[in-house]
Amino acid sequence: MATKKVKKETESVAPKMAAPAQPEQPAAGTQTATDLNIADLRNIALVIDVASTRGAFRANEMATVGLIYNKLQAFLAKVAPETKLEENKTAEAPAAAGK
Numbered sequence: 001m002a003t004k005k006v007k008k009e010t011e012s013v014a015p016k017m018a019a020p021a022q023p024e025q026p027a028a029g030t031q032t033a034t035d036l037n038i039a040d041l042r043n044i045a046l047v048i049d050v051a052s053t054r055g056a057f058r059a060n061e062m063a064t065v066g067l068i069y070n071k072l073q074a075f076l077a078k079v080a081p082e083t084k085l086e087e088n089k090t091a092e093a094p095a096a097a098g099k
Contacts, residue, residue: 038079045072 048069051057057065 038076041072041076045069045076048072 048065052062052065052069
């Protein structure tokens with residue numbers, strides 16, 4: 001009598017997946033195309049403003065667009081003073097070194 005090998009029910013039938021590759025870390029001082037900065041966020045706010053002025057959004061979408069726009073403006077207002085302070089410090093540093 002021939003015997004057949006039977007898989008146990010507890011064995012996985014699905015193929016094993018390889019671990020996802022880790023993304024490469026850019027070298028210090030370099031930017032990738034996916035980095036966002038404050039200027040990008042200001043441009044996004046400008047795009048939303050222009051699009052709404054030109055009627056690109058339907059009436060039922062305006063509340064959602066407005067909510068996102070207001071959140072973006074609040075974030076920029078919160079971050080902008082910090083950014084200006086950093087810019088002033090870097091601009092004053094060379095001037096102070098020359099004195």
